[in-house]
Amino acid sequence: PRTRGRRAASGRRFAAMAAQQPEFGVVVPGRPVMTHFAAVDSNKAVAELAAPETVDDLAFFLLPSSPVPEGHCAMLYFSAPPFETWEVLGGVAPSYPSTVLRPGWTERLRGCPVVQLGVSIEPIDVLQNLDREAEAKRTRHFASRIAMDLFSFMASFAQQTAEFGEMMLIPTNVLDRWLQRFDDKYARDPRFFLRDKS
Numbered sequence: 001p002r003t004r005g006r007r008a009a010s011g012r013r014f015a016a017m018a019a020q021q022p023e024f025g026v027v028v029p030g031r032p033v034m035t036h037f038a039a040v041d042s043n044k045a046v047a048e049l050a051a052p053e054t055v056d057d058l059a060f061f062l063l064p065s066s067p068v069p070e071g072h073c074a075m076l077y078f079s080a081p082p083f084e085t086w087e088v089l090g091g092v093a094p095s096y097p098s099t100v101l102r103p104g105w106t107e108r109l110r111g112c113p114v115v116q117l118g119v120s121i122e123p124i125d126v127l128q129n130l131d132r133e134a135e136a137k138r139t140r141h142f143a144s145r146i147a148m149d150l151f152s153f154m155a156s157f158a159q160q161t162a163e164f165g166e167m168m169l170i171p172t173n174v175l176d177r178w179l180q181r182f183d184d185k186y187a188r189d190p191r192f193f194l195r196d197k198s
Contacts, residue, residue, distance in 0.1 A: 023066045024074060024119050027059040034117075035063070043121040049078075052115045053106055060090060061098035068094055073127040076101070077118040080109055086118055091127040145193045146182075153178045 026034040026047070037045035049055065060076045068074050073093040077086040090101045109115065158168050171177070185192045 023063055023068075025059075025061050025063055026076075026117060027061075028055050029057060037117075037119055045119045047117045048114050049117050050114050052078075052080075052103070052109045052112055055103060056106065057100060057102055059098060059100050060092055062092050062094070066094075066097075068092075068121060070094055071124055072121055073124050075120045075122050075126060075130075077120065078103065078105070079116045079118065080105075080112055081114070083116055088130065089117075091122075091130060093124055093127055096127075149182065149193045150178055153181065 024035065024037055024045070026049070028034075028049070034047055034049070037047045039045045060074075062068060062074060066074070073091045073096075075091040076089045078089055079086045089103060090099050092099055105115075154168060154170060154174060157170055157174070158166055160166050182193075
C-alpha cells in the first residue's frame with residue numbers, strides 16, 4: 001500500500017508539473033528543441049514529431065525541474081499512424097538524465113508525415129532491462145560482423161579445381177594474416193567492419 005501511495009503521489013506530481021512547465025526535451029539535429037509534451041494521464045505525456053524519415057538521431061533528456069522520482073525512469077516510445085501500437089526507443093533517469101538514440105525508422109517510415117513520441121514514467125527496472133538487452137544485441141552484432149569479415153577474407157582463397165570444383169585452399173597462417181589485415185584496417189577506421197559493403 002505504501003508503494004502504491006508513493007507511485008500515485010509521484011504520478012499526480014508529474015501531471016501537475018507537466019501542465020505548468022516543460023519536464024523533458026528531445027533534440028533532433030537541425031531542428032528546434034522540443035520541450036512541450038502534453039500530459040495524457042498521471043504518468044504519460046505525448047508530443048508529435050514531423051517528417052520522421054529525416055531523423056537519424058535524436059537526444060532525449062530530463063530538464064532540471066523534471067518530476068521523475070528516484071527509483072523511476074522516463075521511457076521514450078514512438079507510434080506511427082494510425083497510432084495503435086507503441087515501440088520503445090530508450091529511456092533516461094535522474095542518475096542518467098540524457099541519452100542519444102538512433103530510431104532506425106528511416107526506411108520504415110518513408111513518406112510518413114508525423115509520429116507521436118510518448119513519455120512514460122516507469123520503474124527503473126524497465127530501463128535497466130532495456131540496457132541489458134541492447135548491450136547483448138550490440139555484442140552479437142559486433143561478433144557477427146567480425147565473423148563475416150573473417151569469412152570474406154578466407155573466401156578470397158577459393159580456387160577452381162578440375163576434380164572437385166571450387167575449393168578453399170587455406171594457408172596455414174591464414175588467421176595471422178587476417179588479424180594483421182584487421183588490425184591495419186581498424187587503425188584507419190575503427191568502424192570499418194560495421195559498414196555495409198556495396
